Amino acid sequence: xxxxxxxxxxxxxxxxxxxxxxxxxxxxxxxxxxxxxxxxxxxxxxxxxxxxxxxxxxxxxxxxxxxxxxxxxxxxxxxxxxxxxxxxxxxxxxxxxxxxxxxxxxxxxxxxxxxxxxxxxxxxxxxxxxxxxxxxxxxxxxxxxxxxxxxxxxxxxxxxxxxxxxxxxxxxxxxxxxxxxxxxxxxxxxxxxxxxxxxxxxxxxxxxxxxxxxxxxxxxxxxxxxxxxxxxxxxxxxxxxxxxxxxxxxxxxxxxxxxxxxxxxxxxxxxxxxxxxxxxxxxxxxxxxxxxxxxxxxxxxxxxxxxxxxxxxxxxxxxxxxxxxxxxxxxxxxxxxxxxxxx
Numbered sequence: 001x002x003x004x005x006x007x008x009x010x011x012x013x014x015x016x017x018x019x020x021x022x023x024x025x026x027x028x029x030x031x032x033x034x035x036x037x038x039x040x041x042x043x044x045x046x047x048x049x050x051x052x053x054x055x056x057x058x059x060x061x062x063x064x065x066x067x068x069x070x071x072x073x074x075x076x077x078x079x080x081x082x083x084x085x086x087x088x089x090x091x092x093x094x095x096x097x098x099x100x101x102x103x104x105x106x107x108x109x110x111x112x113x114x115x116x117x118x119x120x121x122x123x124x125x126x127x128x129x130x131x132x133x134x135x136x137x138x139x140x141x142x143x144x145x146x147x148x149x150x151x152x153x154x155x156x157x158x159x160x161x162x163x164x165x166x167x168x169x170x171x172x173x174x175x176x177x178x179x180x181x182x183x184x185x186x187x188x189x190x191x192x193x194x195x196x197x198x199x200x201x202x203x204x205x206x207x208x209x210x211x212x213x214x215x216x217x218x219x220x221x222x223x224x225x226x227x228x229x230x231x232x233x234x235x236x237x238x239x240x241x242x243x244x245x246x247x248x249x250x251x252x253x254x255x256x257x258x259x260x261x262x263x264x265x266x267x268x269x270x271x272x273x274x275x276x277x278x279x280x281x282x283x284x285x286x287x288x289x290x291x292x293x294x295x296x297x298x299x300x301x302x303x304x305x306x307x308x309x310x311x312x313x314x315x316x317x318x319x320x321x322x323x324x325x326x327x328x329x330x331x332x333x334x335x336x337x338x339x340x341x342x343x
Contacts, residue, residue: 022046054081076101130171
């Protein structure tokens, strides 16, 4: 399969984002409260929103869908859609809200996403993806990036992946996050699509070797910073998903290990207490406590007492009158210390 000619004109965007390490967009997980918490742990990780459809951005409650704290930068907006005009308009709105990058979802395998003609099924329509990229680049100065799989169903050979990437690159996309599994579009659930198809990291490495001018970020099955370091010998960046969410303190070493930053790592106690002003502010705006604390359940993952931490927060965050003092009480249980005021 012959790829199209590369676009040699300079991109309209100025892309200064460092994608050495990022947290994958995850539906029902990477909302603004999760991102605020994760940002406290790592200053350097690139954060992504949940996927938001272009239609929702254009016609929905933008403040609810798109608003975020300035502390979350750098942050990328992931869009789902396949209509170039609507994707361009949604990208423009994302730029107006202050996002640092617009990412196109070409990796989600769910039936609902497929029925909307976006997600992983778009790998079969690289020319349409290219049209979206062209329209979005014309509408915004932000970098337009793509997150995809290595293939779909029986279309999973290397040439299929390469043609898709070449076509998107010719339209001006220069950064690709590749989940190193193919997507099975019929017969597997989204959860199974994260586990059943085998990982093929070598295919992503080959893609980078064949495209030294493109930025290639690898995703899928990575659950330690040591693995990130290993992958960075072959690609430009690593993207963690559920491992970073389920064990968020993993991020405490990101800045020092992957970015060579100096400075102490925050402790788990410091991170929990750093959330107290945010919790008070958000609850003052009408946000439910559990909408925030549910993202903190994994803070003590792998540590003695982790189950008690999760149970205390889960059982008490729904109770009338619960506030940030809940975290202090949970910390007191964990460390045998008197609880401090949540004020």
